[in-house]
Amino acid sequence: MEEATPEHMQVLICGGTGCKASNSAAIAENMKACIKELGVEDKVEVITTGCFGFCEKGPIVKILPDNTFYTQVKPEDASEIIREHVIGGKKIQRLLYVDPETNASVSDSKHMNFYRKQVRIALRNCGLIDPENINEYIARDGYSALADCITNKTPEEVIDIVKRSGLRGRGGAGFPTGSKWEFASKSRSDIKYVVCNADEGDPGAFMDRSIMEGDPNSIVEAMAICGYAIGAKYGLIYVRAEYPLAIHRLKTAITQARELGLLGENIMGSGFSFDITIRYGAGAFVCGEETALIHSMEGKRGEPTLKPPFPAVEGYRKYPTNVNNVETWANIPVIFQKGPEWFASIGTEKSKGTKVFALAGKINNVGLIEVPMGTTLREVIYEIGGGIKGGKKFKAVQTGGPSGGCLTEKHLDIPIDYESLTAAGSMMGSGGMIVMDEDNCMVQVARFYLGFIVEESCGKCAPCRIGNKRMLEILDRIVAGKGTLEDLDKLENLANVIKDTALCGLGQTSPNPVLSTLSNFRDEYLEHVVDKKCRAKQCMSMLNYTINPKNCVGCHLCAKNCPVGAITGELKQPHTIDQQKCIKCGTCINNCRLHAISLK
Amino acid sequence: MEKNSISCAAVAKIKEICQAHNNDAGELINILHETQNTFGYLPKDVQALVARTLGIPATRVNGVVSFYAFFTEKPKGKHPISVCLGTACYVRGSEKVLDEVKKVLGIEVGETTPDGVFSLDCLRCVGACGLAPVMTIDGKVYGNVDPKNVRKILESEEFKG
Numbered sequence: 001m002e003e004a005t006p007e008h009m010q011v012l013i014c015g016g017t018g019c020k021a022s023n024s025a026a027i028a029e030n031m032k033a034c035i036k037e038l039g040v041e042d043k044v045e046v047i048t049t050g051c052f053g054f055c056e057k058g059p060i061v062k063i064l065p066d067n068t069f070y071t072q073v074k075p076e077d078a079s080e081i082i083r084e085h086v087i088g089g090k091k092i093q094r095l096l097y098v099d100p101e102t103n104a105s106v107s108d109s110k111h112m113n114f115y116r117k118q119v120r121i122a123l124r125n126c127g128l129i130d131p132e133n134i135n136e137y138i139a140r141d142g143y144s145a146l147a148d149c150i151t152n153k154t155p156e157e158v159i160d161i162v163k164r165s166g167l168r169g170r171g172g173a174g175f176p177t178g179s180k181w182e183f184a185s186k187s188r189s190d191i192k193y194v195v196c197n198a199d200e201g202d203p204g205a206f207m208d209r210s211i212m213e214g215d216p217n218s219i220v221e222a223m224a225i226c227g228y229a230i231g232a233k234y235g236l237i238y239v240r241a242e243y244p245l246a247i248h249r250l251k252t253a254i255t256q257a258r259e260l261g262l263l264g265e266n267i268m269g270s271g272f273s274f275d276i277t278i279r280y281g282a283g284a285f286v287c288g289e290e291t292a293l294i295h296s297m298e299g300k301r302g303e304p305t306l307k308p309p310f311p312a313v314e315g316y317r318k319y320p321t322n323v324n325n326v327e328t329w330a331n332i333p334v335i336f337q338k339g340p341e342w343f344a345s346i347g348t349e350k351s352k353g354t355k356v357f358a359l360a361g362k363i364n365n366v367g368l369i370e371v372p373m374g375t376t377l378r379e380v381i382y383e384i385g386g387g388i389k390g391g392k393k394f395k396a397v398q399t400g401g402p403s404g405g406c407l408t409e410k411h412l413d414i415p416i417d418y419e420s421l422t423a424a425g426s427m428m429g430s431g432g433m434i435v436m437d438e439d440n441c442m443v444q445v446a447r448f449y450l451g452f453i454v455e456e457s458c459g460k461c462a463p464c465r466i467g468n469k470r471m472l473e474i475l476d477r478i479v480a481g482k483g484t485l486e487d488l489d490k491l492e493n494l495a496n497v498i499k500d501t502a503l504c505g506l507g508q509t510s511p512n513p514v515l516s517t518l519s520n521f522r523d524e525y526l527e528h529v530v531d532k533k534c535r536a537k538q539c540m541s542m543l544n545y546t547i548n549p550k551n552c553v554g555c556h557l558c559a560k561n562c563p564v565g566a567i568t569g570e571l572k573q574p575h576t577i578d579q580q581k582c583i584k585c586g587t588c589i590n591n592c593r594l595h596a597i598s599l600k
Numbered sequence: 601m602e603k604n605s606i607s608c609a610a611v612a613k614i615k616e617i618c619q620a621h622n623n624d625a626g627e628l629i630n631i632l633h634e635t636q637n638t639f640g641y642l643p644k645d646v647q648a649l650v651a652r653t654l655g656i657p658a659t660r661v662n663g664v665v666s667f668y669a670f671f672t673e674k675p676k677g678k679h680p681i682s683v684c685l686g687t688a689c690y691v692r693g694s695e696k697v698l699d700e701v702k703k704v705l706g707i708e709v710g711e712t713t714p715d716g717v718f719s720l721d722c723l724r725c726v727g728a729c730g731l732a733p734v735m736t737i738d739g740k741v742y743g744n745v746d747p748k749n750v751r752k753i754l755e756s757e758e759f760k761g
Contacts, residue, residue, distance in 0.1 A: 017726065017727040018728040018731065021726075021740075021743060022731070022743065055729060055731075056730045203685065203686035203724040203725050204688040205725065209727050210727075241633060241670050242670070242723065242726070279629070280629060280633055281629075281668075282633065282669070282670035283670035283671075284668050297626075298626050299625055299627055300628075301667040302668070360688030360730075361688055361692070362691060366729055366732070398687070432687065434687045434688060445691075448687070
């Protein structure tokens with residue numbers, strides 16, 4: 001890729017799933033048409049890239065070299081951007097990002113709070129290169145690490161570098177990557193496999209998808225390096241079938257790499273051969289667990305099995321197999337380019353490098369971010385995330401997905417690393433980070449995650465299959481206003497038993513959302529159980545519609561529309577609602593023009 | 601299950617898909633993906649034929665089909681709807697969107713309307729969390745859905761007939 005200059009500008013348009021859903025493809029088309037019409041093809045180039053991360057304000061268009069960052073661009077803005085900015089040299093004020101604190105528009109993306117604290121290693125190429133053109137990846141030093149490994153280094157040296165970098169698995173558990181490779185390299189077998197776990201199943205997490213969509217070649221290169229290190233000729237990417245765009249870009253990357261001889265037989269004349277094929281998931285959360293993933297790739301039900309034997313000894317089709325997660329792979333090439341010491345200098349003592357998070361929920365800047373390990377939750381939520389949406393009060397942040405926990409205000413200053421999050425009762429997980437405000441009921445949040453687990457439990461072991469179902473029933477009872485104090489003890493007891501006895505990682509961590517909310521939001525549970533109150537006003541069983549006689553003018557509109565005749569009153573006199581008859585459908589509140597009806 | 605309810609052309613197509621994967625039972629999931637893409641769903645007799653072709657028990661095929669959420673044994677509506685119940689959408693109220701869709705169409709999750717126009721499912725995260733809550737119809741993402749607008753979306757011209 002050529003460097004952008006004022007004489008040859010580049011227009012980068014986000015082609016990630018979020019921006020594509022807001023019609024970013026039409027922006028690119030319109031721009032190309034406009035450029036052709038004006039005959040300025042040599043002056044400007046339009047590139048569709050992967051995700052910029054700032055999904056909240058998508059679709060995003062960025063202009064290089066001046067770093068102009070346009071947000072919420074519409075297809076009809078395309079010609080104005082080309083004519084006014086690219087040709088006329090005048091930035092379009094109304095499309096610039098406006099800092100919500102200062103209300104000033106920011107013309108250079110480097111000055112945006114969202115990007116200032118971020119360090120992009122795994123996402124280094126996302127939003128910068130055309131992911132469907134391998135030459136752009138190569139121009140950014142792509143495949144140089146692979147070339148260096150297979151021509152200048154022994155497999156032992158390669159593993160040693162990964163070990164020295166301190167890189168740990170980004171899929172959730174945080175196992176040291178170099179040690180994992182070493183185990184697989186020591187297994188004796190003519191056939192070995194390298195697997196990329198791209199079965200991103202956490203609801204509300206899209207880190208891996210963005211990397212696959214934005215920089216697929218980094219995964220291909222890293223897997224080949226691992227193949228060389230552990231002595232494997234075959235690579236497999238296990239990707240969710242729900243990610244059609246990621247699949248398309250991975251396929252494109254693999255095909256282009258084969259054409260250039262970067263995959264296949266005798267890569268770069270080194271004698272090392274390696275190739276990759278794609279396997280599809282079919283919608284089962286448990287397949288993120290590595291033994292379940294391997295069974296799924298073998299065409300079976302994705303049920304986990306006991307370890308040992310570890311996949312490094314006996315994995316796919318009984319051959320030694322090394323499984324790493326997408327984000328882990330994306331870190332590998334940079335470690336070789338810049339050296340393990342550089343990588344180890346970022347982060348905390350035990351957690352090196354950066355972590356990508358999908359920041360979502362009740363936050364101003366929803367998007368994909370990458371921060372050095374050790375950054376605090378407060379920095380992420382308030383500086384990068386821009387604080388809570390609509391000026392509401394922060395209540396909780398959930399990390400680690402269905403296996404993680406909910407942290408509160410008092411946890412906001414802990415540094416983000418594997419150990420600290422676990423000590424606080426949550427976990428790193430794969431990188432979902434969901435922010436909740438005062439309008440979220442924590443009992444319902446716990447019920448939501450448990451409902452997910454009950455649906456996704458594979459059913460193999462009793463603690464997970466039956467135990468979680470019983471816990472869900474208890475939570476249903478509490479939400480319905482029928483919970484007792486005894487239920488809280490039962491919940492805690494069951495949760496601990498499941499934690500200790502379930503077969504796989506999914507089951508063992510499944511009670512975490514309940515345990516963490518029970519310990520951090522116990523008063524909210526007590527209110528539900530003892531006072532039958534829901535402070536977030538989410539549990540309908542504990543709420544009643546009432547009419548404020550001061551505001552009611554007796555127009556009779558609510559009574560006329562009530563489907564069950566629960567509202568009575570004389571015309572021009574304040575009305576009342578019979579709570580015994582009311583079915584809480586909300587029709588009255590929607591019909592009242594004087595805001596006399598409220599939900600309490 | 602009725603016998604011979606699949607046409608000769610369908611039988612040939614299924615055998616062709618299996619053959620393309622060397623009739624390897626280890627490729628079962630990829631084979632089922634392609635078969636579902638062709639027929640829209642995986643009725644029992646199709647599963648039985650796949651099993652016979654690969655030389656494995658039909659129970660194993662059905663075990664896989666029923667295990668994974670992506671596979672369906674029932675035909676979908678002409679316009680499949682999926683409401684996202686991922687966490688980001690959930691905390692921004694997607695459950696209320698789902699309730700409204702159910703109310704407007706009069707069907708539950710996993711069902712198809714009697715006229716065959718819509719079918720309703722849930723999914724976990726399409727990755728458009730910035731637009732939460734979202735739902736998809738025919739794969740097209742509808743963002744920032746307000747329950748109040750659900751009826752308008754479903755009654756729009758593009759889904760008529």
